[in-house]
Amino acid sequence: MSQLKNYTGSVFGGLGHLLKAYCEAKHIPIPEQLQRIQNQERFDYVIWRDLLEDLNRIQPTTALGLEIATYVQPKHLGIIAYLALSCENLGEALARYHDFHRLIYDGSPLIVEFDHPYASIRWEAPEPHPTQLTDEIAIALMVQFLKLFMSGEQIHLHEVHFVNIAPKNTHIYEQYFHCKVRFDQPKTQLLLPVSEAFKPLKTGDHTLQQLLLQQAQALLEKLPNSTQLDQRLQHAILTGLQKNQYQIDCIAEKLGLSVRQLQRHLQQQDTTFQARVQQVRFMLATEYLKNPHLSLQEIALLLCYSEQSAFQRAFKLWAGKTPQQWRKNNIIYNL
Known part of the structure; x- marks a missing residue:
């Protein structure tokens, strides 16, 4: 899809609104750089990474990326949220996410591979200077995207893998993803049972x-x-x-x-x-x-x-x- 080439190294502007929503919910002063990118169509991926690190310095939080992702709404995701309205099941929504993910979060190429009984969803080539924070929010945003359109059922992940070394408290990650989370792995990925792909999505009440x-x-x-x-x-x-x-x-x-x-x-x-x-x-x-x-x-x-x-x-x-x-x-x- 040639039209995606223009988006290398940037993220969707709605993610700036997501960070602002998080700051407001947590009563954190909004950083000047975050205020400047409000209402931009896109902004540089490096700015996104730096803003996440700034927020973590202002108010250190274990698994900050997971906490920020809980505030995501369809309006923060733009085009794939609109496209997901027409999806009938989780697998179709995942396919939409795969096709258009760079329009939302263009840090690394997203790869989806099926190796029965699991689908491997991973970020193939890490962006410059990858961090646990950028990795965890990338995975958390994708999981939250799928959850937003679920029809009352839970997503059952098999495992989540991170390339970074394990933090002191790994329980918070397993509590969030409701599955085994492994660190110091060769790839940042999540493993989803193929059977989950057939779970229906809600559209009528969106x-x-x-x-x-x-x-x-x-x-x-x-x-x-x-x-x-x-x-x-x-x-x-x-x-x-x-x-x-x-x-x-x-x-x-x-x-x-x-x-x-x-x-x-x-x-x-x-x-x-x-x-x-x-x-x-x-x-x-x-x-x-x-x-x-x-x-x-x-x-x-x-x-x-x-x-x-x-x-x-x-x-x-x-x-x-x-x-x-x-x-x-x-x-x-x-x-």
Whole structure:
């Protein structure tokens, strides 16, 4: 995926909000450098590493990375949180994380290998000057990401490995991960039983999903003769865009219709399938643009555009202004 090359050595700006949320919860004075990176789309990985070390100096905490990770919310994870909304099980969410992890946390390449009965999830090449803190927060963030979308069930890890020497208190790590944690190992990795991949994820009660569906419903109310089929169509396009399965044949199949039947219905509504797709894309675009950390490239990817320029042209047709101009007037900083 060539578009990921631009992100080498940086992390998603939402992680800066995560650190700020942790500081506020713990009543820690917010470091000046942390304040400066608020609302940046991305910032250097070295700054991320230094901020973690600064926080540990300000208030020394055993397993600080694990504690920070407990405060993570979907809004801190950006694009993969949006994509995870369409995942049906843990394995699919893990695949999404693998494909897009560098957009969130670009310290080392993430490798996922299956060696029955376990899946090995590890960071292949350590970043310059790896620390226990950067390693543990990388693993903890991934585990918390998966937990955020679980449907009530717990994730059962087999083991977690760290390359660093064991700290004095290893119990806190085993208590956090609920499994055996080994230190001074050849690789930083977690071992997940393959059977865990089939555990279902929740999507219907997710806050963002509900917000998007409410907006989709608001669009439907503008139609002169909205039907139950229109509601199902709107939802199918919404979720189809998240999976890059929004073409008319895919959507018709989801609705149990032939392509011709769907086209005939849309003709009766005095619209076309392409117009409905663009309507949903515009709705999603305005929601994504309110997040200051999502780059235009990432938003284009979320909307299934192969090029950022194509998204920008389409948005100007929809809104009469560029995405940058729209964002300047509508951005939400309190994420």
